[in-house]
Amino acid sequence: MTKWVLPAIIFLSANSLYAQQPGPLTVEKIMRDPKWIGTSPDNVFWGTDNQTVYFNWNPDKQLADSLYATGIKNNTPVKTAAAERSLIAARSEGTYNQDRSLLVYSYQGDIFLLDIKTGKTIRITSTTATETRPVFSFGGRQVVYQQNRDLFAWDRTTGTTTQLTSFETGSKPPAEKADKDKGNAEERYLKAQQLELMAIIRDKKTKADAATAFNKQYDPKPLRSLYLNDKKLQNVQISPDGRYITYRLYKAVADARNTIVPEFVTSTGFTTDIRSRDKVGAPQGSFESFLYDRQRDTVLPIVTSNITGIKDLPDFSKDYPGRDSAVVREVIVNGPYWSEQGNHAIVDIRSQDNKDRWIALLDPATGQLKTINRQRDEAWIAGPGIGWSMGGSNLGWIDENTCWFQSEASGYSHLYTTQVATGQSQQLTSGAYEVQDAQLSHDKKYFYIITNEIHPGEKQLYRIAVTGGKAERLTSLQGAHEVSISPDEKWIAYRYSYSNKPWELYLQPNSAGAKPVQITHQAQSEEFRSYPWRDPQVITFTARDNQPVYARLYTPDPAKKNGAAVIFVHGAGYLQNAHKWWSNYFREYMFHNLLTDKGYTVLDVDYRGSAGYGRNWRTGIYRFMGGKDLDDEVDAAKYLAEKLQVDANRIGIYGGSYGGFMTLMAMFTKPGVFASGAALRSVTDWAHYNHGYTSNILNEPFTDSIAYHRSSPIYFADGLKGKLLMCHGMVDTNVHFQDIVRLSQRLIELGKDNWELAVYPVEDHGFTVPSSWTDEYKRILHLFENTLLK
Numbered sequence: 001m002t003k004w005v006l007p008a009i010i011f012l013s014a015n016s017l018y019a020q021q022p023g024p025l026t027v028e029k030i031m032r033d034p035k036w037i038g039t040s041p042d043n044v045f046w047g048t049d050n051q052t053v054y055f056n057w058n059p060d061k062q063l064a065d066s067l068y069a070t071g072i073k074n075n076t077p078v079k080t081a082a083a084e085r086s087l088i089a090a091r092s093e094g095t096y097n098q099d100r101s102l103l104v105y106s107y108q109g110d111i112f113l114l115d116i117k118t119g120k121t122i123r124i125t126s127t128t129a130t131e132t133r134p135v136f137s138f139g140g141r142q143v144v145y146q147q148n149r150d151l152f153a154w155d156r157t158t159g160t161t162t163q164l165t166s167f168e169t170g171s172k173p174p175a176e177k178a179d180k181d182k183g184n185a186e187e188r189y190l191k192a193q194q195l196e197l198m199a200i201i202r203d204k205k206t207k208a209d210a211a212t213a214f215n216k217q218y219d220p221k222p223l224r225s226l227y228l229n230d231k232k233l234q235n236v237q238i239s240p241d242g243r244y245i246t247y248r249l250y251k252a253v254a255d256a257r258n259t260i261v262p263e264f265v266t267s268t269g270f271t272t273d274i275r276s277r278d279k280v281g282a283p284q285g286s287f288e289s290f291l292y293d294r295q296r297d298t299v300l301p302i303v304t305s306n307i308t309g310i311k312d313l314p315d316f317s318k319d320y321p322g323r324d325s326a327v328v329r330e331v332i333v334n335g336p337y338w339s340e341q342g343n344h345a346i347v348d349i350r351s352q353d354n355k356d357r358w359i360a361l362l363d364p365a366t367g368q369l370k371t372i373n374r375q376r377d378e379a380w381i382a383g384p385g386i387g388w389s390m391g392g393s394n395l396g397w398i399d400e401n402t403c404w405f406q407s408e409a410s411g412y413s414h415l416y417t418t419q420v421a422t423g424q425s426q427q428l429t430s431g432a433y434e435v436q437d438a439q440l441s442h443d444k445k446y447f448y449i450i451t452n453e454i455h456p457g458e459k460q461l462y463r464i465a466v467t468g469g470k471a472e473r474l475t476s477l478q479g480a481h482e483v484s485i486s487p488d489e490k491w492i493a494y495r496y497s498y499s500n501k502p503w504e505l506y507l508q509p510n511s512a513g514a515k516p517v518q519i520t521h522q523a524q525s526e527e528f529r530s531y532p533w534r535d536p537q538v539i540t541f542t543a544r545d546n547q548p549v550y551a552r553l554y555t556p557d558p559a560k561k562n563g564a565a566v567i568f569v570h571g572a573g574y575l576q577n578a579h580k581w582w583s584n585y586f587r588e589y590m591f592h593n594l595l596t597d598k599g600y601t602v603l604d605v606d607y608r609g610s611a612g613y614g615r616n617w618r619t620g621i622y623r624f625m626g627g628k629d630l631d632d633e634v635d636a637a638k639y640l641a642e643k644l645q646v647d648a649n650r651i652g653i654y655g656g657s658y659g660g661f662m663t664l665m666a667m668f669t670k671p672g673v674f675a676s677g678a679a680l681r682s683v684t685d686w687a688h689y690n691h692g693y694t695s696n697i698l699n700e701p702f703t704d705s706i707a708y709h710r711s712s713p714i715y716f717a718d719g720l721k722g723k724l725l726m727c728h729g730m731v732d733t734n735v736h737f738q739d740i741v742r743l744s745q746r747l748i749e750l751g752k753d754n755w756e757l758a759v760y761p762v763e764d765h766g767f768t769v770p771s772s773w774t775d776e777y778k779r780i781l782h783l784f785e786n787t788l789l790k
Contacts, residue, residue, distance in 0.1 A: 025531065025597055027781055030590035031773040035061045037586070038525040040503035041068070044495060045092045048103055048116055050488040054080070054088060055505055059522040070519050072491055072507060077519060097136045098340065100442065100487065104134040104143050111145045111154070124154045125161075138242035149233050151245060164294065165245060166223045167233055224297055231288075235334075240342035244364045245292040246302070248333060253283040259738070263731050265762050276733045280687060280694040281701045284352060289333040291367050300367035304331050304349060307358055308371050314355055315378045316623060316704055324703075329353060334391035336362050343400045344420055346372070350389045354380045354696050359395065359405055361420050372418050373425065375407055379619035380696035382574070383413040384436040384611075389692075394438045398466050404428075404447075406435060412614040415447060417466070428468040434614065440466075441489060448474075448485060456550055456612045457538050457579035461492065463512075472512050480581030485510065497523075497582035499552075500533040534593055536604070538578055541639040549632050550578040550613070552604035554596040555644070562599030564788035565646040567636055567674075568592065569605065569655030569662045573625075573697075574618060578606040591777055600784070601646055603639075607632040607662070622697060623704065625686065625711040626665035633666060634673050649675060650788045654780055656680035657735060657765065660726075664713035664743075667724050676723040676787035678780045681735050681765055684743040685712045688736065717746045724755040725783045727776050729763030 029036075041055040042065065051072055056065040067085045068077045080088065087107055091114065094105030103114040109130040113122040124143060125131050131152075134145040142153045144164065151164040194201045231249035238245050261274040289302040304310065311326040330352040336345035347369070349358040356376050360369040375381055385406035387393030395405035404417045413435050415428040429435055433453040440447055446463050449471065454460055459480040462471035475481045479498040486492070492510050497503040502523035508516040536552040543549050556562070568588060570577040583589050592602040606612065608620030608628040620628045633653065641648035653666050653674045660682025667677045686694050687701045687708050698707040709715055728740040737759070744757055758779055760772045767773050 025590065025594040027591070027594070027777045028774055030594065031587060031777055032770050034586070036525060037528045038502060038523045039065075040497075040523045040582075041495060041505040041520050042503075044482070044484045044493050044505060046484060046486045046491075046493065047088070048091055048114065048487060050486050050490065053484070053493045053505075053507065053519075054092070055493075057520065057522075059520075070505070070507070075507065075517060075519055077505075095135050096487075097140050102136075104136065104145075106132045106134055106145070111143065113143060113156075135238065137238045137240055139240070142242065144238050144242070146236060149236070151236060151238060153242065163223060164238070164242075165236070165292070166225050167247075168225045168227050170227060171229050172225070172227045224292075224299070226290075226292060226299065234287075235289075237336065239336075239345070239364070240338050240340065243293065243295050243342075245294065246289065246336055247292070248287055248289045250285055250287055252285040256282060259736060261731060261733050261736060274731070274733060276736065277690050280689055280691045280698075282691055284330070284691065286330055287332045289347075291362075291364055293364065302333055302347070302362065302367050303369065304333065307331075307349065307360065307369055308374055309356060309376065310351075312356070312376075314353065314699070316699060316707075319706060320703075329356075332389050334387075334393075337396055337403075339397040339400045339403075341400055344397075344403075346395070346403050346420070348387070348391060348393055348395060350381065352389065353699075354382075354389055357381045357386070359403070359418075372403070372420055372423055373405065373407070373416070375409065377408070377615070377619065379622035382696070383408045383615060383618060384434050385413055385438055396440060398440070398444050404440070404466075406438060408615040411616060415449065415464075426468065428464065428466070429471070432614065434612065439485065448483070450481070450483065452612060455538075455580065457576075457581075459581070461494070474510065474512055474514075475508075475516075476513075477506075477516065478580060480579070498535075499580050499582070500535045502582045502586070531593075533590075534596065536592075538580060541636065541643070543632055543635045545628075545631075547617075549635065550606045551636060552578045552602075554592050554600075554602035554604075556596045556599045556601060560597070560599040561601070561645075562789060563645070563647040564599070564650040564784070565601040565603065565637075565640045565644075565652070566592075566595055566784060566788075567603050567605060567633055567640075567651065567653045569607070569633060569653065569659035570610070571655060571657035571659045573609045573621065573629075573658045574611050576606055576610055576612040577604055578610075579612070587773060587777075591780075594781075595784070600788075601640060601644055603636050605633055605636045623699070623707040623711075625697060626662065626669065626713070627710070630662060630665050630670065633662065634670055637673050650790065652676045652678075652784045652788050654678035654680070656682075658683070660735075661713065664724075665716070667722055668713055668716040668719040671719060671721040674722055676725075676783050678725040678727065678783055680727045680776065681729060681732060682713075682726065682740065682743075683735050684739045685714045687712065688739055688742075690734075714743050714746055717743060717752070718750050720747070720750075720752050720754065722754070723783060723787045725758070725779055726755065727758045727760070727779065729760045729765060729767065729772075731761075731763060732765045734765035 039058045041057045044055045046053055053070050055068055057068045058065040067080045069080050070077045090105050090107040094103045096103055101116055105112055110126055111124040111131045111134045113124055129147050131145045131147045134143055137144045142155050144151055144153045149167040153162045153164055231251045234248040234250055236247045258278050259276045261276045263272040263274055266272050291300045291302055305328050310328055313324055317324045332350050333347050335347040338345045345362045347360050347362050358371050359373040360371045385394040397403050401421055402417050402419055406413050407416050414430055415435055415438055416425055418425045433451055435449050435451050437450040438447050446465055449462050450459050452458055461475040461481055461483050462473050464471040477496055482495040484493045490510055493507050495503045496506050504523050505519040506516040507519055508514045534554055536554050539553045540548040540550055577583055595602050637651050640646040651674055653663050655663050660679040663677040663679040664682055666674050683689050686698055701708045726740055728737055730737045747755055763772050
């Protein structure tokens with residue numbers, strides 16, 4: 001066994017790797033530029049002609065992908081002309097009118113209108129300013145777009161353009177006093193005397209007053225100024241009838257402190273400081289939303305202080321008696337989302353502590369809200385189709401009185417509808433599976449939904465009536481489908497992949513049982529196909545709380561089995577990797593094949609907190625990261641020993657980001673379970689991670705110190721047993737290099753000598769240089785070879 005030396009900091013070069021020849025898997029081979037694998041299509045979307053599918057692709061192994069096109073009549077992919085690509089992309093992001101006969105879009109900073117049937121294009125603006133976000137309003141008669149901060153409307157009939165808003169920086173100036181109130185008593189006396197004595201003065205005043213009255217009668221009403229004060233304007237929207245304009249103001253915290261990440265390897269030879277993110281618990285900005293009634297020329301705040309449960313305290317506050325008192329919580333209002341005719345609008349409101357989501361009916365005449373659905377989660381609101389604090393949820397209108405949305409009320413994300421007049425709700429889908437995406441058909445008779453009903457590790461497309469009932473399955477291949485539906489909804493294009501088959505593009509008619517046609521065939525190079533990549537078995541084992549845990553299992557040939565095992569811990573926390581499609585962790589997938597060739601058994605676990613298994617699984621790590629999630633990894637080790645004849649003393653563990661954090665917790669708090677571990681780009685102290693992610697799971701360090709202490713590896717470093725390798729990029733703007741430096745100092749002070757740190761001077765959180773990947777995984781392999789093989 002190789003002797004382990006005292007901790008060392010190892011600086012790595014970025015030299016090019018030599019060319020690899022076909023043969024047994026090696027780290028050098030699998031960690032090359034991913035182009036050696038082949039090239040998969042990406043970013044699939046339809047053209048406005050309902051015939052053409054566009055996608056990014058790189059079959060020629062160029063420096064970057066290019067935009068390709070294929071069709072339902074001619075399936076051969078063709079590279080588009082470079083000069084056409086920005087226009088194609090602009091139209092793909094445009095907005096249709098109600099009958100989908102017209103498309104309005106922003107292209108190179110100007111607004112254009114496309115007649116779908118004739119192909120005729122009208123240029124609406126031609127200015128040096130930038131116009132964006134065009135929509136149809138005023139019953140579809142006018143196109144409304146944003147220029148800088150303000151909204152403008154272009155009338156399709158007359159061709160005239162009207163400014164709708166006038167947002168002004170700063171505060172409203174004090175109102176001027178009327179003439180009769182101006183000046184002192186002496187000045188007012190002299191003015192009255194002149195009018196009394198001089199006929200010419202009286203005649204001039206009479207003419208001036210008459211002119212003012214005439215102009216006031218016939219001149220257009222001046223546009224109201226909407227003052228921003230010291231806040232940032234966001235989310236300006238107009239109602240379908242053009243009467244109401246809503247907007248949101250954001251006030252940042254003054255002198256907010258951000259962390260600095262030094263970049264040492266630069267073209268100038270001088271160190272550059274990168275201004276990065278804040279830390280969890282940093283003061284957050286505040287949001288206000290307003291409604292401008294153009295007809296009444298009034299501005300009203302959207303009132304959130306009275307919504308149901310706005311003062312509710314979180315359950316964890318009981319662990320800190322006497323500290324908290326009920327207050328009106330800060331919220332973010334997303335939307336509004338108007339019904340097609342503009343009769344109703346709903347808003348999606350999120351509390352800034354992310355424990356509440358309210359879908360509320362907005363009364364535009366008063367700015368008042370009526371809650372029609374409240375989703376409360378003592379952990380945090382999330383899940384497929386539900387979005388986050390700044391929106392991004394699947395919701396809308398089926399008709400003028402029926403809205404739809406997704407909710408985890410049943411424990412899994414499903415589709416719901418609500419009659420806004422009565423509040424009556426209906427659950428359209430149900431079961432122990434997730435609706436992972438949902439799209440309403442243009443005729444509003446069906447939903448197209450992606451679910452994992454067949455298996456947690458599959459994604460299939462279904463069609464279900466808006467009234468509910470049995471869903472009709474539209475895709476058939478085992479694995480996962482990423483679907484794009486043609487504008488006329490007659491065809492579907494999708495990326496499809498399987499566990500050992502990278503993504504390819506397929507086309508098929510939008511009907512059940514239709515035969516798909518494969519369009520691309522370049523996802524696997526000849527060299528990649530020359531190796532028999534394993535189809536890992538997706539298995540379940542039982543955790544200590546009797547919950548089934550899904551995992552990917554790689555088993556070696558019996559003749560090569562060496563009795564050792566490696567457990568891989570995926571990153572992100574809320575991510576799924578025990579599935580039946582081509583993984584984003586394709587390098588790790590290939591590395592697991594390499595390990596299995598060498599006789600290792602490999603297990604890739606979807607631990608507590610992973611995606612794909614419903615609300616309870618998602619929130620299983622609330623207030624204790626490294627609790628149930630780590631128990632699942634320990635139970636996986638037990639499963640390997642008891643069911644798969646693995647030596648319990650020869651099990652290693654590794655992972656990156658959240659997986660690196662888990663590896664540290666395993667090595668520090670579960671002595672004897674893992675002989676060695678490799679922690680990559682690891683969070684070592686959650687009080688130093690970002691606010692958006694961490695505050696959901698652990699609340700804030702100063703409000704829930706218990707959660708942070710028991711979840712942060714740096715507090716448990718004295719428990720290190722076995723051999724530990726840590727690897728970290730020095731330009732990591734996500735999990736800062738400072739994290740691993742602080743832990744290294746802690747290990748030094750504790751006198752630990754069974755660890756080492758490899759640093760990568762040019763790498764951010766996600767490595768990009770093949771030599772860095774190669775060096776990192778050579779070290780991981782060396783660790784396991786020297787600690788697990790006895």
